[in-house]
Every structure is written in C-alpha cells, then in structure tokens.
Amino acid sequence: MKQLFKKKMMKELEKEAAKQDTQGNTGQEQDNYLNDHGWEILFKKSHDFKKTFYVNQKTGKKFCFSFITTLIDESILQNNALPYLLERDFKYIEDVKKLIPIADVQISERNEDIEKKLFNGYVLLTLEGEEKCFAFIAAQKEIVRNVAQPEVEFSVIGPKESFVESMDQNLNLIRKRVPVKELIIENYTVGTLSHSGVAILYIDGITNTDNVDTVRQRIKEIEFDEITDSSYIVQLISDNENSPFPQLLDTERPDRVAAILAEGKVAILVDGSPHALIGPTTLVEFFGSFEDYFLNYLLSSFFRLVRLFAVAFSILITPIYVAALSYHYELIPKDLLSTLITSRREIPLPPILEALFLELTIELLREAGARLPTKVGQTIGIVGGIVIGTASVEAGLTSNVLLIIVALAALASFTTPVYRMGNTIRLLRFPFLFFAELWGLLGIVISFSFLLTHLIRLTSLGRPFLEPLYPPRITDFKDAIIRLPFKKQSLRPQYLRTENPVRFSKEKAKEKKDIDE
C-alpha cells in the first residue's frame, strides 16, 4: 500500500515538474525545488540517469535522489535508505547520517564533487530548503569476477589465486598476506577521462624512500586521458620508452607481490587491471619464475640456467646458421657439413631468405593463434606447424635442419616465464639475422655489443637494469642466475638500497651440528 501511494505521489510531482519545465524556469529557479539544476543538463541526456522525488511523512519536506542506475545497487537504496528517510523525522540534510544505517554518507556543498561521486556509485540526496547542500550515499553495485587461477604465471605448486579487475579485491588479497601496519597503500587518480585509481604499495621502513618518491612523482606526472590497464602505466612511467625491454615486472600473483614487497620493492596496482607492476627490477628477474621459490634450490637453479640457455639459444641459433652457411662453412666439421649440404642441396634460396621465411612463418602462426579463440587456435597451430613445415621442406623451400632449428628456437623463446619478455626475445632475433647476413659471425658480435650496451644503459626506476651482472655485486647473485637456499638469503637485494637490509638474523638460522650430535 505504502509503496503504491508513494509511486502515485511521485508521478504527480513529476508531472508538476514537467509542467514547470515547459513553462520555463526563469526567475523561479531559486524557490522551486522541483526544477532542474544547472549541473543536471548533461546528465539528463544519458538514459541511465535517474532522479526521483519523495516526501517525508513526518515533516512533509520533499527530498530527491539522483543517481546513475547502472552503477548503483538499487536494493541498497530500497532497503537501507528509503524507509528511514520517509518515516523518520527528517528535517535537515545533516540528519541523514543519523537516520540511515549506511556507513559511507558524506555531506558536501561543492558542485564539483557531484560528477565524481555519482560515477563512483554514490546516490545524491538533496532536501527541499537546503538546495546548496548534498548528501552522498554509497550504494555501489559490485560486479566482481571471482578470484581465479593464474593463467599466465601458472604454477603447479603454490597458491592458486590471481588478481582480478577490482582494485579493492586485489588489495584485499595482498593485505591478507602482509598483515602489518607498515604496509602503506597510497592512492592516486590518473587519466582525465578514465579517472583510474592507481595505488602504490610499499613497506615503510624497508623500501628505499627514493624509489617510492620516483614512482610517486612519475605517476603524478602522467598526462593521458584513458588509462585502461597497468600496461599503459608501464609505458608511461618507464625510464626508456624506446626500449623493447619491459622495465617493470608485471605479475598476476598476489603472493609474488607480497614476496617482492618484503624484498623492499614497490608495487603499483591499477584499478581495472588484473596485473600488478613491480619495480625496480632487473633483467635476470624476468627469467626467474615465481615457482622457483617453491622448489628446492638445486632444482630451481637448474631450471633458471636452462631458461637462460634457452634464451641465448633462441636469439642466436638462426643467425649463427645464416652466418655459418653464408660465410663460414669452413667452421663446420666435415661430418656435420655433409648432413647440412644434403639437406640444402635442392634449396633454391640463400640461407638468409630461407631463415626469414621460416621465422616469419612461425611469427604468423603465433599471431594467428593468439587472435583466434582457443579451440580454433590449436587447430591452426597443428595445421600450420605440421602441414606448412613438412610441406615447405618437401617442396624444397627450406631445409629440414633449419626447420628443426627454427622450431627449437621458437620453443625456447616460450620458456621465458614473463610473457612480455618472451615477445622481446622474439623481436631481437631479426636485427641479429640482418647483421649475420651482412658480416657473418662478426655481425652477430656487433649486434650483441649493441644489445649489451643498450642493457647496460637501461635503468628501472633509476636502478641499473643489468645488476648483479653489471655493476657486479656478488652478494646479489644469491637470487639471480641461480637461487641459493633460503638460509643464505638473509640480506635484501643490494641494488634496492633498502632501509633495512637484513631480512632475518643469520646467526639464529645457522646452527651447525657435528657428526653424531
């Protein structure tokens, strides 16, 4: 009954408002509560903007809700706000805080707040007689994806959570793993259109304040309209944007973020992105999978070495093939040479074209596979890999030795645990190929020198990217190319210049026993 009555009254009120709209509201704007306000004009163009009037039963005062229907949960309004406001003694706007059982209610007089609040899922409440004042009632609709398994950084052992698009949810996952007051979360808004929330996380008393300042300053200086993902932030704040190398590590694992915070690094979270950013980082960190920490140190060291070898192999093997067959066939021992010659006997193309043809085929397969839905993608992979590969060998376009080499190189490039780095590795091969064709082995060494120089010059948040290789720091090798046991990891990485370099007391951890004790 009550509901029906309300609706009726509302309709009447709306009609009245409409009437006055047509009459034009010159002069009467101030005294007529039901009229449109200046700020509403643009809002009203969108169909999901809604404005409803009500009358309080005790005081007879009119009040009004304005909100974006698509952003708020109307049941919160219906159950937790409306009944109280209609039935209780509601005289002044200040009363809202006492009347309704919602914690997040803010009173403001600033017109500038309206847009921001409405689009953050707040309901705007105005009261007749106090038009200059607004109350904002939080009623956000939460459309949250469930926490799923990590897909890019999957690990067989270890936690199975990954970040989602909601920043609150992500912060919750991290807070649970580092439940100390020293974990500081700073919030910034970036993007003139997207108003994306960006959070900087660090542990006070461990993380170097210079590093935090660098991140803070660079995030404040971002000039961009629409920040859709953390990948935008990476490119906007990285030290050298012309480098193919990613200079901040991205991860989708909350456990990894917790671990690096403890090391003294800074994490950046972006609202709407399921990937956190980590900095400062180093080149070798990109070849360490987080699963390395879940395995025994012997195994993880071995796997890291395998990965590094795979990367070197992946970049160098095709250029070496081209160099050796174009210029330095004397380099190849007799027995091996005969195998190569047999496989290349009928090939009309010079080695460089042969190699480029196969490398580009692999890139095509990868691109096609990445753009198609999973099931079709797999089919394309099989068709492309087997059919094109075999057919091109049989047709005499490429040698089967090169086919094996290129396939292995592609496989090796996929062993890099960080997806971004894998892409970089695949790109690097082409300049090497070009120089190998130009000057053989000498060309490979020259392109390697260029790469080396680039890496030496690169920094991540101002810290050297190639550390601990250069500047050489022996203590940091404990968790770089190999990983030593946790007992040996009593110090935080040196290049981070942490404020508290000691992770745990070494003396307590070290208790050596003699035989038969």
Added chain:
Amino acid sequence: MSQQPVPERLQISPFLVLYLIMSMQIGIGVLGYQRIIAEAAGYDAWISVLGAGLSIHIIIWMIYKICGTVDGDIVAANAYVFGKKIGNLVSSFFIIYLLIFALAVLRTFIEVIQVWMFPELSIFWFSLVFLILAVYIVFGGFRTVTGIAFFCIVLPSYLLLTFSFALKYADFRNLLPIFDHSAKDLITSAYKMSLTYIGFEIPLFFYPFIKDAPKSQKWAHLGVFLTTIIYTILAIVTFTYFSEDQLAKSIWATLEMWKIVSMPFVERFEYIGIANWNLIILPNICIALWGSSMILKRAFKLRQKKGVIILALFCLIAINFFDTRAKINFLNDWTGKIGFGVTYLYIPFLFIATMIVKKVKNK
C-alpha cells in the same frame, strides 16, 4: 684549475679499474707481439715481457701520486704544473695521442678481418658501424664505458683456454738455453712491447670518476699484473709451439695458434676467435673516445656529446688513408713510439714536476 667534483651516481667502484686497465691494455698488440719481440731477444724475449710488465708498476704508482696530489685528472695536473694556458695546450696533445691509438687499433683489427675472414670488407662501412656503436656507448656515460670494459674482459676470457690446444704440441726445450742474450737485447725487446702494453696510463683520464680513488690503486696494480702474466704465458706458449724460424714468418702468431683448435662441432676456430676479438677491441676505442672528448670538454669547454661525434667523424675520415700494409705498420710503429714516450718519458717528467711545484706551493 680545480675540477668540479663528479657526482656519486656517475662514479664507479674502485675494483672496476682492474677491468678498465686490462681491457685497454689488451687489444691488437697481443695478436702478433711474439714475432716482434723475438727479433731482438730471440726466445729469451719472455723475460723482457715479464720485466717490462713489472716496470709498469712504477709508472702506475707515479700516476696515482700525480692524480692524488692535484686531486684531478691529466688536465688538472697539467694546469697545476704549467698554468692554465700552457697546461691546456699540453693536455690537447693527449687528444691526438688517444685518437691515434684508437685509429691504430681499429685499422689493425680491420686488417686482421680482411686477411683472415673477409678480404673484401669495406673499411668505411665497417668503421661507420663500429664507431656508431662506440658513440652509443660513450653517450651512456663513463659507467656504460666501464660496463663494456667489464663485459669485454669477462666474456671473451674463455679464449685463454683455447691456447691450451697448442700446449699439446709444445716443446719446452725451445726456450733453452735461458739468458743467452745480452741485457741490451732484452731491453730492446721490452721496448718493442710498448704497443702491446700501453693503455695502463688511463687512470690519468678517469681518476675523478672513481669512488674512493686512492683505494683503486691496488686494483690498477693487479690489472697490470694480470695482463703481464697473460702476455708472459702466451709468449711462452707461442715460443714452445713455433720454431724460431717459423715464428719469424708469423705476423699474427696468436691467431695462427687457433688453427690447431678442433672440437667436435667446430673446425677453424679462428673465425670464432676473431669475431670475439671484436669485443676485446671495443673498449679500446670507447675509452679512447671517451677520454679524448673528456679532455676537449675540460680544456676547451666543448660539450662532450658534440666532442665525441666530432672525434668519431675524424676517425672515420682518417681511417680511409691507411690503405696499405706499409702504412698500417707505420701507424702501429708510431703508436707504440708515442705510447712509450707518453708513459715512460712524459709521466715521470710530470711526476717530478708535480712534486717540485707542490714543494714550491707549500712554502
């Protein structure tokens, strides 16, 4: 002319001086010094190598004394001794010295490539790419130059092992009898090592860029010592591998020893060796370019970015004039001679002069 202190973020750790000195010393000389030193002292020449190497330590000590006294680099030292104007004039001579050094290294390396790998290699295009690489490195600042020096010692260090293949055919009786040459022969031999040994004088140029510079002295000594050991061992291996008559015909004895290397997957190892030598050459050029442009900046207030490009362009043009074996030999001979003059005549002179000026100023 006191120098602005270099900010700490641009400085390098003292122990990196080891790599800088080694990478500057090891260059093209080592590819064929064995024949040249054996001309005078025969197979006793390894003693000269060792002796010359030990005498360098005195010069290193002097360099650190000079730099420590004026608390700056060569420009500061010259200004301290001669006054600003004449000092700068003397300093600018070092620009020429470093440029000739870079030219000799690059041109000789190109010659090695032309003889051993690509007879048709274009001097101009290869130098162009090489110098672009060098300029790119120098643009990264002194820390990048040091990084290249570090990697270019560490990465090709495996090449030392490849000389063990020659040991299989070594005949140590070649060295006997020891000491059958006069002291004069030995000294002539040691003098002929100049081209191979020079490069250790570079702390004069980057002294202000070392953190705790006086602490780096022991690393400088260690670097020179390691180079001496490597050269001596290599000389002994070469002398035992080649007969004296054979060595007299081997212009690049070091490269020829690689011919014996054979592994299941690699024949003709010298291709890999020469390609790798590119890495060893690289810091020579970079440090020379960095040092000379630094002097330009300090003495003539020319922006280093401009200076490097101008000097690199000069190298690129000048290198085309050395097109015959005779001219290259001439260039190398003179680089050795100038290097000897700078290190064994000028530095002791500067040392004594600095000490005198210091005494006078203290009074």
